[in-house]
Amino acid sequence: MAENFKYSALVWSGSLLFGCLCLSLLLFSGLGNIVTFVEWEFFSGWGFSFSVLVLVDTLSVGFSFVVCLVSSCVFMYSMSYMKEDKFIGLFSVMVGCFVVAMNVLIYVPHLAFMLLGWDLLGIVSFLLVIFYQNSASVGAGVLTILVNRLGDVFLLMAISLISVVGTWGPLSESIFQSDYAAVAVAGLLVSACMTKSAQVPFSVWLPAAMAAPTPVSALVHSSTLVTAGVYIMFRYYPFFSAMDGVLLLSSKIGCLTLLMASLAACFEVDIKKLIALSTLSHLGFMVYVLGLGYPVLSFFHMVMHALFKSLLFLCAGCYIHAMGSCQDLRHLSGAGWVSSPLLVSCFVIGFSSLCGIPYLSGFYSKDAILEVSLESLSGVLEVMCIMLSASISYVYSMRVLLKTIFSSFSSVPSVLVLLEESFISIPLCLLGVSSVVAGFVAQSVWVESCQTFFMSQTSKMMVFFALNSGGLIVMLEFINPKFLQKSEILTKCYMTLMKMCASMWFLRWIFGQVPEVWYKSMSKTMSVLELGWMEVLGGYWAYFTLSGVSMKLWMLERVSILLILRFSLIFFLFFYSLL
Incomplete structure (x- = not known):
């Protein structure tokens, strides 16, 4: 069974890498800039047309390239990580279906067939979350599929309203006879995207989905399930921008999600859930800047985020495997001492890119988002939330690094598990190099992502100090217990704040x-x-x-x-x- 799994995983990984090569040729040759429509009409009559529309442009080709790259690395990584599992054949089939469903969602803007990829993503994600077949996995899977079913209800209601105008293809304001119908369709589609991308108040299912195997978490939380909602907002951005107040409301929700997830990550002790909460925080970044009217920056950040977040999950999976399947951050102290220098380097690169350290991939998109939040004058509270969340990303990133790599051994003895280095090192090297150079390469090739903002020196220094203030907060973490012991009132306030943040605002x-x-x-x-x-x-x-x-x-x-x-x-x- 293990040999069959290796063969199928190699076939999947090789096919996806070949797809990445073809898509990269389209991108670098400039052919991806040409918008290509392929339409196949199934049925037409009585004023209604039923057809399949395949759209190939820079948006679909670029995001499909990222999905194929991350998926190939996950398949190669799973050859070593999942080799002892009993149902490894079923695992490879479900992950393959997951990748196919995401590509259907990317290339087919037709709402009826988009619903096919949308539903297949939800069903396969449920099966992967309950893969380990225990009570915790089943509970997390039920929560995941119920929230995603709510998004399906919103999408079905939008399709039923669109059916009145006789088309399910690309949307525009001109096809609706009434402005109220257009606003209702836009609101339903945005609500569906919010549930799929786990925005407030539908955020609970995303950390709960960490019950799935770690390779699945690397795929789901980087470039497939959670980014599906944001991708739909990119695809229908011209339609949403024509509706007054829709994108503005989504930017407010994204800002709240960003702040809530950042605060919750500071008090999380499960390393996989902590990385998942950082995913939720960056999804808030994407939705926020999209609502401000900068879809190119939002898409650019989504691509960079997919690279370093998949790298972080794969590195965390190695540490969990090496410490006997322990995910508690308090018991992972000193895990870096029993790992290879490559694994330590990739882990540091992933968190550094997440924080926006110059000049890694995350810096190019994150710094631009912080600058546009200052220049857009969207609101004082929103700017404060963005800056606070950016500094908090340093807090939980340094918290993980200080515990796992730069700390002494905990009371739990480490169990050194010898993984097949070839199947582990190749995906880590691919994603690690991408997390370092992808931002610079993308800005060199993709001119639209090089948006320049003319800021004063005071604003530039404000962004710099906001990013680096997280280091001061990390230092205060060691002073807080002694300081809080002197005041019972401060201790109660701190515990109440910790409960509220750890429960994701209840x-x-x-x-x-x-x-x-x-x-x-x-x-x-x-x-x-x-x-x-x-x-x-x-x-x-x-x-x-x-x-x-x-x-x-x-x-x-x-x-x-x-x-x-x-x-x-x-x-x-x-x-x-x-x-």
């Missing part, structure tokens, strides 16, 4: 309680539908009510009245003596 508690109430009410409703009102409110209800009363009366019969009087007299004398 969204985890809400999404834990609402399904429980929902399932209880639904079970009662189903019993009413199956048994009937007369049975539930008649004999069935009378039986349980009277049986409870009879049980209480039977227990009273077993208790002696004389014994009750004796105890009552003792209590009366006791209280009388106190008075």
Whole structure:
């Protein structure tokens, strides 16, 4: 079985790398700049046309290149990471379906067929989250698929409204007879994108999906499932920009998501969930700058984020594997001492690119987003949230690096697991080099991403100090416990703030309680539908009510009245003596 899995993984990885080569030739030759439509009409009649539209342009080719590159690295990495698993054949098939579904979503802007790729992403993600078949995985999988089903409902409602105008193809304001219908369709599509990209208040499912295997997390949280919603917003950006207030509201939501995820990552102890929360933070960056009216910068940041975030997940998977499947950050202390220099270097490069260290890939997009947030004058609170979140990214990044690499061994003994270096080092080298040079190469080739903002020296220094203030916060982490011990009020305030941030502004508690109430009410409703009102409110209800009363009366019969009087007299004398 292991040999068959290696063969299939090599076939998948080689095919995807060949696809990356072809797509790179399209990009660098300039052919990708030519917009190409391929339409195949299935049915036409009674004022309605049903056809498939394939769109090939710079947006689709560039993002498909990133998806194929990350997927090939994940397949190659899985050859060593998943070789001892019992269902490795099923794993490779599901990951392959995941990649195919994402490419369908990328190249087909037709809403009906986009729904096909959209639903296939949700179904396969559910199967991959519950892959380990335990109670925690099932709970996380159910939460993931329920929230994504809510996004499917929004998308189906949008398709039903669009069907009135007789087309499911590219959207524009001119095809709608009423402005209210256009605004409703835009609002439903944006809501669907918010659920898929885990924006507030649908953010809880993204860290819960970390129950999936680590190679799947590297694929899902870098370039496929969570970025699908943002990609749809890129694709229909001209339509959304024509609707007043839609993109403005999405930018506010993205700003809140950015702040919430950054604060939650500071108090997270699971290394995979911490990296997932940083993914959520960068998704907020993308949605925020897209709402400001800079889709090129948003797409540029999404491409750079896919490279270094997949690198971080693969490196974290190696450390988890080496420490005996331990994901607790407190027990991973000193894990870097039992790893190779390549793994340590790639881990440092990934977090440095995440923080925006010059001149790595993340710097080119992140610094431009911070500058445009200052120059756009969108609001004082939004600018403060963006700057605070940018500095907090240094906090949780340095927290992980200081624990895993630059710390001494913890009480948990390390278990050195010898992985096949060829299948681990090649993906790490590819993604590591991409995280270093991809930003510079992209700006050299893609002229539209080189947007220049003329800022004053004060604004430039403000951005610089905002980014580097995270180091000061890391230093204060070692002073806080001694400082808080002197004041009980400050300790209570700090603990309350920590609970609020760690629970993602109590969204985890809400999404834990609402399904429980929902399932209880639904079970009662189903019993009413199956048994009937007369049975539930008649004999069935009378039986349980009277049986409870009879049980209480039977227990009273077993208790002696004389014994009750004796105890009552003792209590009366006791209280009388106190008075």
